[in-house]
Amino acid sequence: MAKHHFRPARYFNAIGTAEPCLRIADGDTVVTDTIDASGLDAREVAVASRPNPMTGPFFIEGAEPGDTLAVRIDRLTPSRGTGWTYSPLALTVLDPAAIIDRPPSQRVVWDIDQAAGTVRLQEPVRGLEHFAPAIQPMIGCFGVAPAGGQAISTATSGPNGGNMDYRLFAPGTTAWFPVSVPGALFYLGDGHASQGDGEITGTGIETSFEMEVTFRVLKRSIAWPRGETAEDIFTIGNARPLDQALQHATTEMSRWLGEDYGLDARAASHLMGQVVRYDVGNVFNPAYTVACRIAKRWLTKR
Template sequence: MATHRFHPTRYFNAIGVAEPCLRVADGDTVVTDTIDASGLDAREVAVASRPNPMTGPFFIEGAEPGDTLAVRIDRLTPSRATGWTYSPLALTVLDPAAILDRPPQQRVVWNIDREAGTVRLQDKVKGLEDFAPPIQPMIGCFGVAPAFGQALSTATSAQNGGNMDYRLFAPGTTAWFPVSVRGALFYLGDGHACQGDGEITGTGIETSFEMEVTFRVLKRTITWPRGETADDIFTVGNARPLDQALQHATTEMSRWLGEDYGLDARAASHLMGQVVRYDVGNVFNPAFTVACRIAKRWLPKR
């Protein structure tokens, strides 16, 4: 097991089959840089311009179609002292009647104070003079090459992962992705210093990061992304409308409870019906994200 330090010279805004930037072994760790769209020269993008430039793809030796790639998020460190967001609230989260009253779109800069552990608007906004939420780094967009030779925009998400903007994709979480191509071809980027549920203004606090992740190849098959923290397990559905994303996440959790915890469909429904929690990921982009989450304390012992 080795640690690789990789400094990218090109970025992608689609997740698909491409020449690997680095080959690593099962169990290896990668420390790499990511950038946000504001720091990107259009000439550096390998696939048509715009959003969410990705670092990668990383080829993981031993990963084959039908396997699962487990990605442990070890560390997310902002590499700039500023980030940016937009206002106002997105069209997708407002009543139609309220859309006419929206103010014009505006881009603002936030100071990222790593010593204080907070983020703060650079320009004063009335009523928010003392607003300084904690830095809570997360990965907005990451995943593996999808099936059937597709290349999916980093503005959306699917079974391979992508732009999910789920707040639990943070340090200490292990994310699982279904492998569809040899080597998995893993991409990551779109780091946020802070973000509420849903990415409801269209951005988190976008900034550049140094990210550290560790890969494991699991010889098992999953259908949708999964994840595990110290306290919870969760499954992720990506689709539109929102209820379809919830259905994908719920079905995947029922499968997981059967595969690893010995619960048949009836037992799983009793457990899920009382203790499941649903979290909203991205509700701004073409596919919405819903996570189905269960606290580990409720799970049968394996």
């Protein structure tokens, strides 16, 4: 098991089957840089214009179609002291009648104070002079190459992952992705220093990051992304409308409870009906994200 330090020279705004930037072994760790759109210079824009420039793809030896790629998020460190967001609230989260009163779009800059562990508006608006939420780093967009030789925009998401903007994709979480091509071809980027549920203004606090992740190849099949923290397991559905995303996530959780915890469909329904929690990921971009989450204290592995 090796640790690789990779400094990208180019970025991608689609997740697909580009030539691998690095080949690594099962069990290896990669430390690499990701960049937000404001950090791109004129030479890079042709291959990495908005949305969400991605670092990668990484080829993981031994990963074959039908396998699962487990990606442990070891560390997410902002690499500069500022980030940016937009306001106001997105059209997708407002009542139609409220849209007429929506103010014009505005981009603002936030200071990222790693010593204090907080973020602050550089120019606070009235009422937010003392607003300083905690830095809570997360990965907004990551995943593996989709099936069928496709290249999917990093503005959206699907069974392969992508732009999910789910807050639990944070340090300490292991994310699982279904492998569809040899080597998996894994991409990551879109680091947020902080973000509320849903990415309801169209951005988190976007900034550049140094990210450290560790890869494992699992000889098992899944249909949708899954994740595990110290306290919970969760499954991800990506689709539009929102109820379809919820259906994908719920079905994947029922499968998982059968595969690893020995619960048949009836037992899984009793458990899920009482203790499941649903979290909202991205509700701004073309596909919405729903996470179906269960606390590990309710589960016993068989």
